Amino acid sequence: MTYCVAVAVEAGIVFCSDSRTNAGVDQISTYSKMSRFGRDGERQIVVLNSGNLATTQAVISQLQKDIDDNAVTHLLNVPSIEAAADYIGQVNIAQQAKYNQDGTAYEAHFIVGGQIQGKPPELTMVYPQGNHIKTSSDTPFLQIGESKYGKPILDRIIEPKTLLDTAAVCALVSMDSTMRSNLTVGPPIEVLIYEANSLQLQRYHRMEQDSDYLRDLKRAWDERLKEAFRQLPPLNWATMWDKLPNGENETSQ
Amino acid sequence: MTYCVAVAVEAGIVFCSDSRTNAGVDQISTYSKMSRFGRDGERQIVVLNSGNLATTQAVISQLQKDIDDNAVTHLLNVPSIEAAADYIGQVNIAQQAKYNQDGTAYEAHFIVGGQIQGKPPELTMVYPQGNHIKTSSDTPFLQIGESKYGKPILDRIIEPKTLLDTAAVCALVSMDSTMRSNLTVGPPIEVLIYEANSLQLQRYHRMEQDSDYLRDLKRAWDERLKEAFRQLPPLNWATMWDKLPNGENETSQ
Numbered sequence: 248m249t250y251c252v253a254v255a256v257e258a259g260i261v262f263c264s265d266s267r268t269n270a271g272v273d274q275i276s277t278y279s280k281m282s283r284f285g286r287d288g289e290r291q292i293v294v295l296n297s298g299n300l301a302t303t304q305a306v307i308s309q310l311q312k313d314i315d316d317n318a319v320t321h322l323l324n325v326p327s328i329e330a331a332a333d334y335i336g337q338v339n340i341a342q343q344a345k346y347n348q349d350g351t352a353y354e355a356h357f358i359v360g361g362q363i364q365g366k367p368p369e370l371t372m373v374y375p376q377g378n379h380i381k382t383s384s385d386t387p388f389l390q391i392g393e394s395k396y397g398k399p400i401l402d403r404i405i406e407p408k409t410l411l412d413t414a415a416v417c418a419l420v421s422m423d424s425t426m427r428s429n430l431t432v433g434p435p436i437e438v439l440i441y442e443a444n445s446l447q448l449q450r451y452h453r454m455e456q457d458s459d460y461l462r463d464l465k466r467a468w469d470e471r472l473k474e475a476f477r478q479l480p481p482l483n484w485a486t487m488w489d490k491l492p493n494g495e496n497e498t499s500q
Numbered sequence: 501m502t503y504c505v506a507v508a509v510e511a512g513i514v515f516c517s518d519s520r521t522n523a524g525v526d527q528i529s530t531y532s533k534m535s536r537f538g539r540d541g542e543r544q545i546v547v548l549n550s551g552n553l554a555t556t557q558a559v560i561s562q563l564q565k566d567i568d569d570n571a572v573t574h575l576l577n578v579p580s581i582e583a584a585a586d587y588i589g590q591v592n593i594a595q596q597a598k599y600n601q602d603g604t605a606y607e608a609h610f611i612v613g614g615q616i617q618g619k620p621p622e623l624t625m626v627y628p629q630g631n632h633i634k635t636s637s638d639t640p641f642l643q644i645g646e647s648k649y650g651k652p653i654l655d656r657i658i659e660p661k662t663l664l665d666t667a668a669v670c671a672l673v674s675m676d677s678t679m680r681s682n683l684t685v686g687p688p689i690e691v692l693i694y695e696a697n698s699l700q701l702q703r704y705h706r707m708e709q710d711s712d713y714l715r716d717l718k719r720a721w722d723e724r725l726k727e728a729f730r731q732l733p734p735l736n737w738a739t740m741w742d743k744l745p746n747g748e749n750e751t752s753q
Contacts, residue, residue, distance in 0.1 A: 283744070395648035395649050395681070396648050396649070396651060396652055398649060398681045399649055399652075399677040399680060399681050400725070400729070402680055402681055403680075403722060403725055403726060403729075404726065404729055412734075416729075416732060417729070420729065420732070424652040427652060427655055427656075428648070428651045428652050428655055448744060449741065449744075450741055451741060451742055451744050452740050452741060452742050453742055460740065463733065464732070464733075467732050467733055468728075468732060469656060471728035471729070471731050471732060472653070472656055472725070472728055473656060473657065474728065475721075475724035475725055475727065475728040476653070476656075476657055476669075476670070476673065476724070478724050479669060479673070479717070479720050479721060479724060480716065480717075480720055481665075487705050487713065488702065488703055488704060488705060489704055489705050489706055491536070491701060491702075491704050
């Protein structure tokens with residue numbers, strides 16, 4: 248499995264991805280799920296991927312090939328991030344179709360975000376069907392892969408005014424909760440912060456299994472969370488017990 | 501969807517379930533997913549259910565019918581909680597088989613826990629296939645339904661020594677996180693605490709949508725969690741940036 252999350256705040260976009268791939272629990276490998284395409288000062292496009300590894304690798308390779316071959320449409324000439332999402336959607340469909348003879352779907356999802364000169368930063372998610380959705384001020388983050396464990400903290404913390412560093416920490420806490428509860432998501436963890444209107448990608452960090460930072464964050468969050476739980480108001484159970492309803496299946500005597 | 505969780509600690513067992521059922525977002529109803537069978541002083545068995553509503557209702561009705569008909573095996577004569585789980589597993593298979601003509605599986609999961617005089621408290625989960633698993637000191641809780649959103653807090657807090665009231669609050673926080681992130685899980689929320697060796701069910705509480713308690717817990721946890729997040733050690737991003745790896749698809753210039 249995989250967990251990738253991207254957060255679009257006013258100050259820019261945070262991208263975070265794990266690197267564990269598995270086909271069965273005894274076939275675990277490490278692959279980066281974060282790809283970058285751009286020209287400093289002109290455009291920066293970051294692609295996160297989840298789903299069938301053969302499909303995601305084929306799609307990413309095709310994106311690069313189209314650039315090298317100077318195809319009619321490629322990531323260095325699309326006019327907008329949405330156009331990039333449309334294009335990646337088409338490449339995704341084409342690659343899945345190649346190997347879909349037996350009716351099995353080798354599906355892949357992509358998060359596509361960044362900025363093109365003259366346009367605001369944009370963040371999108373591309374579905375296996377090729378269509379895509381964007382973030383909004385009400386929904387400032389997108390997740391692909393094993394997204395449920397890490398969603399509650401994002402729901403609580405992230406809003407458009409959230410600072411980039413805070414959003415990055417929140418993405419890492421979300422990643423930590425996911426790794427803790429699901430074996431198929433694991434380090435190295437990659438974090439990339441894009442500062443709005445910088446048109447450059449300079450804030451990148453890759454955390455290995457033994458990363459001090461990842462360990463410290465994990466410990467700190469675990470302690471803080473337990474402390475927060477301990478501080479919850481004591482519940483006055485004594486006063487709140489209801490009479491057991493006499494349901495049809497209530498046979499207490 | 502549904503979310504039910506049960507936690508087995510040394511002091512007893514906490515059962516918690518939501519009451520929302522949906523067949524499509526425009527067909528939402530409220531049904532209790534918590535059933536109780538027992539004789540005070542002799543045995544107490546609590547059943548939580550998730551899955552196809554027709555199947556779960558048919559199973560619960562059959563459990564009651566077998567008691568009323570004084571069948572060879574029923575919940576008031578099984579010798580252990582595991583035997584109860586086996587029996588419920590068989591009833592589950594039989595009910596699913598009735599309506600499985602078209603190949604569609606109308607599956608249901610059950611959490612079955614409690615205590616029978618002379619035996620220790622036990623907590624089990626029954627699969628649609630009829631088999632079941634038990635909790636252990638390493639895995640003291642079981643979940644059915646929409647279980648992922650609420651798992652991280654349980655993973656962090658629950659251990660065999662956890663007090664019953666604490667386990668109940670943790671189950672409710674887990675429920676709150678699930679309700680916040682998933683529309684198909686909702687109030688009324690039922691909580692039932694079984695104290696080991698009491699062989700009675702006296703600590704039950706049902707929280708409606710407008711429950712002060714549920715609202716206070718939700719607010720308190722939201723505040724504590726945000727505070728915990730704010731207290732995370734500030735990350736010295738400045739010193740930790742890595743050089744962007746020159747991946748095949750790195751075309752920055």
